[in-house]
Amino acid sequence: MFEVMPFTEDMRRLTISNPTADQVRDLALAAGMRTMRDHAAEKILAGLTSIDEVRRKVFVGDDA
Numbered sequence: 001m002f003e004v005m006p007f008t009e010d011m012r013r014l015t016i017s018n019p020t021a022d023q024v025r026d027l028a029l030a031a032g033m034r035t036m037r038d039h040a041a042e043k044i045l046a047g048l049t050s051i052d053e054v055r056r057k058v059f060v061g062d063d064a
Contacts, residue, residue, distance in 0.1 A: 006032060
């Protein structure tokens with residue numbers, strides 16, 4: 001599982017303005033970022049990993 005944030009021109013402009021974490025996350029999601037939680041769910045549904053393994057290996061906070 002992984003999470004890659006696209007660093008677009010809009011993101012560059014946003015980072016200059018001292019944004020909140022929520023603003024960065026919202027823009028990244030709008031630019032097409034898929035979260036680690038999304039990837040984990042995909043792997044679970046495909047039978048490639050288990051919910052228990054995801055819980056052990058991946059931080060899953062309240063922000064998804």
